[in-house]
Amino acid sequence: MPTITQFEIFVKVIDEGSFTKAAQKLHMSQPAVSHAISSLETELGVTLLVRERGKDLMVTDIGKRVLVQVRNLLNSLEKIDEEISLEKGLVKGTIRIATFPSVTAHFLPKIIRTFQQKRPNVSITFKEGSHEEIKEWLSIREIDIGFVVLPCRELDTIPLVKDRYLVMLPDGHPLLQNKQVRLIELGKEPLIVSNGGYEAPILDLMKKEKISINEKYHTSNLNTSLGMIKEGLGVLILPELSLKNLSFPKENVRPLETNLYRHIALGLPSLKGASRTVQVFIEITKELFRETAGRF
Known part of the structure; x- marks a missing residue:
């Protein structure tokens, strides 16, 4: 054997x-x-x-x-060890999580600090990836829980926050005269599309509404995208949370007029099968997102 x-x-x-x-x-x-x-x-x-x-x-x-x-x-053996530790008055183990960059930058440090205050003997390992990579890691049980974007029907999910879409515009752009950018107006614009796939839901909606799409440039780095915007080469669609750790003038940003939001959630293979440690992580994360949700 x-x-x-x-x-x-x-x-x-x-x-x-x-x-x-x-x-x-x-x-x-x-x-x-x-x-x-x-x-x-x-x-x-x-x-x-x-x-x-x-x-x-x-x-x-x-x-x-x-x-x-x-x-x-x-994972089952880890849960057995966790239950035995709890019975002995100890709390130990490991939780493996995955995030994408905007969550890593704005939420993860505080989540980890709060979690380790409550569970000091539990270690946390995390990795960063795209939405598709995180779903794959969950499907093969490489991680215990991850931050995902809804809809995500193949997983059990816990919704956390709605993140609105913004449009980043060059200096002097005519759309800066408007308080919001309408979806149909994007059809006239050269779009800078990131490999991170932030704008994918918006592009899907434009296709559904038969709005022309001009994907002028594709970039793998947001700082490259910012430089291209500043040179007047195009416009960028980005969720608000992703913009918060970028150096870009707020006066060059306008909300996108749409009911479509990026819905950030926690995802895991089975909520019922989650260990006690994972359940504690979920509760801490939900509470921290509730405290900050009104800011976004």
Whole structure:
């Protein structure tokens, strides 16, 4: 029968993307990690990982399916350990979360501080990614809970805040004379579109309403987008929360006249199956968002 240690090594190799990095994290030798994976594959009678010199580590289809079950098993063992610790009057464990940049910048530090005041023996690990990456990490149980954007029907979700959309305009732009920018007016504008996908719901709505879209430039960095706006090359659609950590003149920003908002929520595979630690994190996060929701 496979051992828990083999399963833990299997997960770590996939998370790190290589045997060498996994060995470093686990304080083991690389041959020992390779032997553990080979032994696991032999006992299961299937190939879980494909490793070829000079190429990225590949997880087989059966490896991906086994990974989900292994993560569930390890998570269940963590919950057992948590329950035993609670029975002994201790609270310990680890919570793994994922966020996207605007949440990381404005909410996560305070959430972590408040959480660790209440659960000082619980460690928090977090990673940052796009909305699609966070959903993927949740689906394979790589994280316990993540910040997502609604709708997100494949997960259990807890709504937190509505984030309105803004339009960032160059100096002297005619639309600066208006208090708001109408959706139809964007059809006349060269749009700077970010790889972060912030404006995707607005572009979908424009297509639905048959408004022409001029995606003039695509950028992977918001600071690049700001420079392009300042040079008069186009306009940018951005949720308000994402704008708050950027250096951009407020007088060049106008609300977008639409009933469409970015709805930020917490997402997890199963609310009923959440550990007590995750439940505490949810309550703390909900409270902090309630305190600040009126500002956005």
